[in-house]
Amino acid sequence: MTELPPVVARMWGREPVSRRGPRPRLDVATITAAAIEIADADGLAGVSMSGVAARVGVAPMALYRYVGSKDELLVLMADGAVPPPPERGELTWRAYLVVWTRANRDLLLRRPWLLSVPGVNPPMGPRQLRWLDRALDALAGTELDDGEKFNVVTALSGYALSDATLVHTMMIGDPRLDDAGITGAADYGEVLAEVLDPEAYPALSAMMRAGLLRTSEGWTADSDFLFGLDLLLDGVEALIARRAPRPGG
Structure with a gap:
């Protein structure tokens, strides 16, 4: 043993x-x-x-x-500090993983000190592992193998962590940005538009000069979180479709 x-x-x-x-x-x-x-x-x-x-x-x-x-x-x-994971109920695997990832991100924002706890990965406690188990269980009926399911959940956990870290940093402010007069995404875009050389940074410079961030809702728009999450889950859905048995195969 x-x-x-x-x-x-x-x-x-x-x-x-x-x-x-x-x-x-x-x-x-x-x-x-x-x-x-x-x-x-x-x-x-x-x-x-x-x-x-x-x-x-x-x-x-x-x-x-x-x-x-x-x-x-x-x-x-x-x-x-981890509460019970969301109940799945009748949700599809994708709908549940949206709820699961958002709840994961929101937990970190409610208790941002968790973002600073060193050396807690991989999770080994009963509460954290219950979250892992529920996400894996949501994928149980798919064509993914065990390794793929585990990697999907790991990717979603990492996404929740990175988004929570960004949102928290911007919510509390960064003195370096504040001192430079940058208080939001619009200010950031204006600074980039000024300093970027169109020849050295053609794509990014064109976006900033066109005002990509000028009408942004800020650093922490929920639509940005959902956009990235949908990208991840679209990829998972495509992988599941590739793993599905082909008619007559």
Whole structure:
């Protein structure tokens, strides 16, 4: 039997239970919930072992009886912060994956500190893996093989992450852009139109000079998210069609 890493054993409740010594006052779920509350209020920078210990009412060193390190705590938080995935109901595989990917992106925007948690991929916690399972299950009736299904879900997860990162960055602002007077896509387009050499950047320069971003709704238009998602799912649909048995074949 494979020996589980300590943090994985904690997430799955697979740690050996000691029958010796006093009964534990705390559990991993309580500690994780306290750390998530701090991150929701103050961001990831506000999370410390001493701060979490104070919130749950123990000395900092006592916390290490339940959590091996701050890095382990961050992994526990990344899984504990994830709600149940959307229910599929009667949705087709494509309709469900639209809902799934949007919910994935929106979770990251509601708790943007998740974008800063290092070393949490690939997911190994029960909550994160439930999301993976539901997306794979939506593809169960297609002609894709297991590897293709897994790659589809990985691509959608990556898209949700990259879009959430962009949206969050633009929502909180970038001092470098603000100092340059760039507060949105329209300003960005005007700057590019000014600096791009049409001979060196013919395609991009022509688009900016034609005002591509002048009437943009901003950095975070939902239509942009759906456009990219539709591109991905069109490709998945085309792949499924190629895998389908041919009549008389």
